[in-house]
Amino acid sequence: MRSIVALARALHTVPPASNDHLAAVRVALSVAVPALVLLAVGRPDLIIYAVFGALTGMYGRAESHQLRLKHQAQAAAVLVTGVSVGTFLSVAQIHSWGLVAIEALLAGVGSLFADKVRLKPNGPFFGIFALGACASVPAQIPLLAAVLICAASAAFSMVVGFAGWLRYRVWERGAVRDIPASSAELRRGAVLHAVRYVLAVGAGGACGVLTGSGHPHWAMAAAAVPLAGADMPSRLLRGIHRIAGTFLGLVIVAVVLYPGPLSPLQYFPGQTDLILVLLVIGFQFPTELFMARHYGWAMVFFTPVILLMTQLAAPADPGVLVVERGVETFVGAVVGIAVAVLVQKRPPTLRARIASPRRGADQT
DSSP states (O other): OHHHHHHHHHHHOOOOOSSHHHHHHHHHHHHHHHHHHHHHTTOGGGHHHHHHHHGGGGSSTTSOHHHHHHHHHHHHHHHHHHHHHHHHHHHTTOOTHHHHHHHHHHHHHHHHHHHHHTOSSOSSHHHHHHHHHHHHSOOOSOHHHHHHHHHHHHHHHHHHHHTTHHHHOOOOTTOOOOOOOOOHHHHHHHHHHHHHHHHHHHHHHHHHHHTTOSOHHHHHHHHHSGGGSSSHHHHHHHHHHHHHHHHHHHHHHHHHHSOSTTOGGGGSTTOHHHHHHHHHHHHHHHHHHHHTTOHHHHHHHHHHHHHHHHHHHSOOOHHHHHHHHHHHHHHHHHHHHHHHHHSOOOOOOHHHHHHHHHHHHHHO
């Protein structure tokens, strides 16, 4: 009972800020510059590749500049890989079951890499999301061009993240990120976690395909969300946050895309692309502002970022977009929670419990 009360309280409790506005400004700037450049050259449909590259700026927010640079380089590798594979699948027109199989497999590989280098935010989520999103939109440019846009955007994010070093110019020779030394137990835990990702992403994608959705990658991404939690309560909480935050974010998307007096598109005829790009940039700031403090609130703003840039890349009926996003998110998050509950580390056997004290006694 006490755990249920604590969980309910955590759903609406927002921890105090810790210089979150600085990280939010860095990420918003990282998104804004490449997005505005693509808008200026008349290619707002390519902003999806730039935004995923710019998410590199979300990593290493609390580290020193030189360690942040290394952390973001590792994150950029995940994001650029996701965009590269996703765009390749789009060019090759590999959809549905092929997409599910490939994304599930790479979710497991990405989990192993993320655990090895200790990515923060945890896990391969943004790489998975980039893969599915880029695979779901028609490729309007060659594969190499899309990858270069993503890589250039990621590089710009790293420059923004490192720029503050010019103020202090302190470089600690031999500084390394705080990563636990590898051990057999950590490796077993990493493999088990990778299995969770493969099962959750695969099952979520299968549900998306079987429901006839045109966006099964949304279910796959949602299924990966709970697994980023450090323990069972946090995994359950993240899954609930994902659902609630996405539904509130869909209200914002509906207001923007549906014709009506509340939509800003009605007041600027002929400027749809400009307004959508500005909204993508604007919503990225509160996304990062809440990402480390309250995942649900972050999703309220991240949902419009994703759907509006998807709309720029491949315009679709707003009603279908909103409904499918809601259904796939709910299904995927439930699948992710189920996998987190069912696939857990087995307790030690009786033999191991008996042998453990004996080993400790021998060592003394």
